Amino acid sequence: MFPRPIQERSRSRQLMYKVALPISLIIWLLPMIAIVATAGRSLSDLNRGNYWGMPSEWAFIENFAKVFGSSSIGTYLLNSVIITLPSIAGALFLSTLAGAGLALYKFRGRFLILALFIAGNFVPFQILMIPVRQLTLDLGVYDTYWGVILFQIAFQTGFCTFFMRNFIAELPFELVEAARAEGVGEWQILVHIIVPLVRPALAALAVLQFTFIWNDFFWPLILIQSDELRPITLGLTVLKGQYISSFNLLAAGSLIAALPPVMMFFAMQKHFIAGLTLGASKG
Amino acid sequence: MTEIQVLSNSRRRTGSTFLRKHQLIIAPVAFITPAFAMFSLFVIYPIIQSIGLSFVEWQGIGPQTWVGLDNYRELLGDPVFWKALTNNVYWLVLFLLAPVLGLFIALFLNQNVFGIRLVKSLFFFPFVVSQIVVGLVFAWFYDPAFGLLATMLEPLGVKFPAILSNENWATFGIILAGLWPQTAYCMILYLTGLNSVNPEVIEAARLDGAKGWRLLVNIVLPQLRAATFIAVVVTIIGALRSFDLVAIMTGGGPYNSSNVLAYYMYDNAIFRYRMGYASAIATILFLIMDLYIAWFLMRLLKNEKGSR
Known part of the structure; x- marks a missing residue:
């Protein structure tokens, strides 16, 4: 293991580590702590200019109630769900088929097709923007x-x-070969042999895609105009204009926007990280 | 195996003889076509269209006029284009701090102590938060009147500058905000990489007297090559793609001082209806990114071709 396990170090080093760990965590998470703390700050504290000091009272419930009551954040959240879930389902369906097509069959040009899929994913959105909008x-x-x-x-x-x-x-691959030798059709192989085995990959992709699509700002910005169709990322820019000096409400809105992907991450952490670090441990 | 036998019993019910005979050809085509068709329609073809649009003048509606290389010629003399390009270089160079910082945080956290799994997740989770939220928080931090930094420096008698409305500082303020989630991402790549470092090699090197910095550079880092490669490529691409943070924090201002190519393109297309000019900017950004995409693909496919 690298670095050397702290347990093998001197007592004082161990103690230092145990102190440094929470301190560094707090510094690292300061932006998140700031959102949470501000989301619970009362109007009277803000009026008194107490933006960052100890709050005199907590006003989470009032602030959340106010955000839901005075803005369209409920609609924005719902829109995010309506956009995100079918997008994930569609992408997983198409890519399971295509992934199997590229992995199970040898034909000329399969690497070219794979390369196009990968390369397309890295292009700047701006090169797609005008034609996709037109499309x-x-x-x-x-x-x-x-x-x-x-x-x-x-x-x-x-x-x-x-x-x-x-x-x-x-x-x-022997599983597929054995099935073929038995005369099992390719579609049956996909449905009955491959799909049950790729469930972990599907789970990993689903959580990853959830955060990617939920947090996406650019495409709804380009493809959606009506306020009542806006997802939460666009909605936040509306809230930013609306709550120009009510930081507590904007923070509460930001917290609400950030929560679904964060919860998804903590619930499905193993899958999420497996998806994100694909290839990082290969030689 | 029993499942396979059950399946083979049902084979007579499915498909004609022709289809069955040729299914090793038909199946891959049928499997790949839907995905490839969608991808071509929404990604590949639009790239070609955008490059074509960069040679015309077009307001988004009405006729398109062929202008040849005029858009590109105009770009060469456009100070905002050069400013945006320079800022993209700042982004690219400074963003490369993310893999470095990510590596050090990963080394710091690669221990077996109580609660470390939770600590690792908490370190990672900025990456899961929307960039819009990140941008909003950092903008509060920087606010000269009531921001956290100004409030903290006030008792010391230091006046904190208005970072985001300062022509010299705005870009760096945004880059710092972007580094936060990017570092988290690199950290998780390195943590995964450290997990698969061969402990015997490390022990052997230790027996030979290697330790600390030299052990890291000579023994550990070479084993982390895969993680480093992905971290660097993804970071570079992230830096060149930067848009959300610029849009939410400054809108490219003040006076375009924090503009980047991605945002300047959007600005020209949406607010000035200059589709051809915007496409020329997008094409340039695309060409720059192609270098990195090609580099990534070559490494990746070299590994892939060895396998099945």
Whole structure:
């Protein structure tokens, strides 16, 4: 193990480590602590200029009630859910198929297709912006949920296919060969042999995609115009204008916006990190 | 195996003989086509269209006029373009602190003490928070009237500058905000990498008297090559893609001093209706990023081709 386990060090070093750990954590998380603390700050504290000192009282409930009561944050949250879930489902469906297609069959050009999927995922959004906007206009889905959902499915399929292909390529190929020797059809192999085995990969992708799509700001900015269709990331910019001096309310709104992906992360941590660190431990 | 036998019994019910005979050709085509069609329609084809648009003048509606290289010629003389490009270089260089800091935090946290798993997750979670939220918080920190930094420095008699409305500092203020989640991401890559470092090699090196810095540089880092590679590529691409933080924190201001190519492109397309000019900016950004994408792909596919 590197560095040397702290247990093998002197007592004083161990003590230092145990003190340094929480302190560094607090400094690192200061921005998050600031959001939480501000979200609970009362109006009277703000009026008194007490922005960062010890709050004289906690006003979480009032602030959250006020945000939900005086802004469209409820709608924004719902919109985020409406956009995120179908996008994940679509991307996972398409990429399981394509990942299997690229991993289980040998044909010329499979590396080229894989390379296109990977490369497409890294391009700057701006090179897609004008044509994609035009495309959604032509398809009649501009300024609808569907415009964003279709784009997200298509774009995220690139990364997901890469991920699924790698996962399927690591599975024992003998299973597929044995099934083929038995005369099992390819579709049956996919549904009954591959899909049950790739469940962990699907879980990892689902949590990753949830945070990517939930936190995405650019595509709804480009493809959605109506306030009542805005997801929470765009909604926050509206709140920023609305609560120009009510920091506590803006903080409460930010906290609400950040919460779903954070909860998803803590609930599915193992899957999440497995997805994100794909390839980081290979030689 | 029993499942396979059950499946093979059902084979007679499915498909015609022709389909079954050729299914090793038909299946991959059928499996890949839906994904590839969507990806081509929304990603690959738009790239080609954008490059085409960079040679025309177009307001978003109405006719497009072919102007050849005029957009690019205009870019060369556009000080805001150069400012944005310079800022992108700042982003790129300073963002590379993320892998370095991430490595040191990972080394700091790579211990087996009570509660360390929770500590690791808490260190990571800035990455899960939306950049919009990150931008809002850092903007509060920087606020010269009631921000955290100004409040902390006030008793010391130090006047904290208005970072985000200062032409010299705005970009760096935004980059610092961006480094926070990016470092968290690099840290998790390194933690995973450290997990798979071969302990025997480390022990052997220790027996040979290697320790501390030399052990890290000569023995551990080479084993972390994969993590370093991904961290560096993803960080560079993240730096060149920077948009959300600029949009929420400064909108490219003051006087375009914190603009970056991604935001300047958006600005030209959405607020000035200069689709051709915007496409030329996007094309340049795309070409710069292509270098890194190509580098990444070459490494990746070299590894892949060895496998099945």
